[in-house]
Amino acid sequence: MALQAGGRRLESPIRELPSCLEAPLFEPTRPVNMSSPVEPHVMKTYGRLPVALVRGQGCRVWDSEGREYLDGLGGIAVNTLGHAHPKFVKALQEQVETLIHCSNYYHIPGQELLAARLVELSGLTNAFFCNSGLEANEAALKLARKYGHDKGIDRPEIIVFEKAFHGRSIATLSATGNPKVQVGFEPLVPGFVRVALNDIEAIRAAVASNPNVVAVFFETIQGEGGINAARWDYLRAVRALCDERDLLLMLDEVQCGIGRTGKWFAHQWADIKPDVMPLAKGLGSGVPIGAVVCGPKAATIFQPGNHGTTFGGNPLSMRAGLETLRIMEEEGLLQNAAEVGEHLMASLRRELEGVVGVKDVRGQGLMIGIELSRPCGILLNRALDAGLLMSVTADSVIRLVPPLTLTRAEADEIVDRLCPLIRTFLAEGQA
Numbered sequence: 001m002a003l004q005a006g007g008r009r010l011e012s013p014i015r016e017l018p019s020c021l022e023a024p025l026f027e028p029t030r031p032v033n034m035s036s037p038v039e040p041h042v043m044k045t046y047g048r049l050p051v052a053l054v055r056g057q058g059c060r061v062w063d064s065e066g067r068e069y070l071d072g073l074g075g076i077a078v079n080t081l082g083h084a085h086p087k088f089v090k091a092l093q094e095q096v097e098t099l100i101h102c103s104n105y106y107h108i109p110g111q112e113l114l115a116a117r118l119v120e121l122s123g124l125t126n127a128f129f130c131n132s133g134l135e136a137n138e139a140a141l142k143l144a145r146k147y148g149h150d151k152g153i154d155r156p157e158i159i160v161f162e163k164a165f166h167g168r169s170i171a172t173l174s175a176t177g178n179p180k181v182q183v184g185f186e187p188l189v190p191g192f193v194r195v196a197l198n199d200i201e202a203i204r205a206a207v208a209s210n211p212n213v214v215a216v217f218f219e220t221i222q223g224e225g226g227i228n229a230a231r232w233d234y235l236r237a238v239r240a241l242c243d244e245r246d247l248l249l250m251l252d253e254v255q256c257g258i259g260r261t262g263k264w265f266a267h268q269w270a271d272i273k274p275d276v277m278p279l280a281k282g283l284g285s286g287v288p289i290g291a292v293v294c295g296p297k298a299a300t301i302f303q304p305g306n307h308g309t310t311f312g313g314n315p316l317s318m319r320a321g322l323e324t325l326r327i328m329e330e331e332g333l334l335q336n337a338a339e340v341g342e343h344l345m346a347s348l349r350r351e352l353e354g355v356v357g358v359k360d361v362r363g364q365g366l367m368i369g370i371e372l373s374r375p376c377g378i379l380l381n382r383a384l385d386a387g388l389l390m391s392v393t394a395d396s397v398i399r400l401v402p403p404l405t406l407t408r409a410e411a412d413e414i415v416d417r418l419c420p421l422i423r424t425f426l427a428e429g430q431a
């Protein structure tokens with residue numbers, strides 16, 4: 001069957017387009033005129049850069065005019081294996097030919113295979129599959145509330161954090177610690193108590209003054225908040241507090257998980273285990289997927305009818321998750337993320353040392369932030385002109401989350417393209 005090792009593989013070239021995509025409506029090499037509106041029927045929910053990407057290979061992508069870019073963004077920590085990885089493409093071609101979707105009315109063998117693999121890697125108990133990080137976080141919030149109700153708490157509360165980002169649904173938006181993205185969507189969902197990251201006394205005070213607290217929920221490394229990591233001693237202290245007070249420790253690893261820091265999950269650097277762990281992004285290498293992996297305390301909270309999904313856990317996404325993990329292991333991508341990430345961070349620190357306006361270069365593995373002294377969104381276009389994809393978070397933090405296949409030579413290219421832009425930008429602020 002398609003999900004077993006040694007299964008049948010397609011013989012056609014992996015770069016060949018299916019005939020349905022050869023029609024005039026899909027011409028990936030056709031130049032796009034960026035001087036006129038190119039998406040008149042698409043809602044204006046994104047402030048897009050003036051480029052249309054149409055092809056990728058490894059850590060490179062090309063736009064509709066044939067220009068090449070080095071991908072330092074990885075689809076925002078999604079393209080774990082880079083672009084068009086031949087093993088991954090071949091596996092997905094096989095799965096598309098076999099079965100894409102059915103329904104959770106029926107057993108889907110790939111769900112058990114992927115859940116077993118995630119349980120093995122995490123040391124937890126079981127998993128629920130959905131479609132995205134937002135859905136994984138939403139499921140975590142539901143788990144926490146159900147956990148509270150099962151304990152007889154009518155209005156459960158969850159401790160969340162400043163600068164956090166968990167999604168854009170009403171519940172995950174309410175848990176998020178960024179007022180900018182909440183404006184216009186009030187009233188927010190109640191039941192959240194907000195504290196600062198890396199302040200264990202703030203959590204202790206919040207628990208002491210709020211008897212309805214049932215869970216502590218935060219990103220092991222904040223992504224959208226500016227690449228802010230929870231300290232290892234802090235993670236251990238929160239774990240101990242949750243054990244003491246019978247709270248759920250829920251660690252959002254949507255962006256920092258799946259090998260990005262050099263371990264399968266970022267919290268493993270602190271040698272702890274959460275009770276609930278939302279995953280997404282890099283788990284499917286570009287195929288939409290989300291998961292909530294639970295330890296013993298949370299594994300049986302959901303019962304039939306408590307939660308569900310139409311698309312989540314379908315055969316295609318499960319194959320994507322299985323192949324991603326298999327290829328990562330075969331190719332040593334955790335070690336690569338740790339070693340190339342260390343090289344990239346050291347190179348950035350060396351090149352930016354003493355530059356006025358560079359406040360910090362921080363991160364873990366291939367999740368790196370460069371904090372500047374002023375908002376630097378203008379660097380998005382300048383980096384594009386220099387042939388580099390990256391992003392800016394928290395207004396003044398350059399974020400680099402490239403594919404985990406990044407080589408040392410490609411890391412050096414990132415440094416060579418990015419650092420001159422930073423120096424020029426900061427010098428303009430001093431003029």
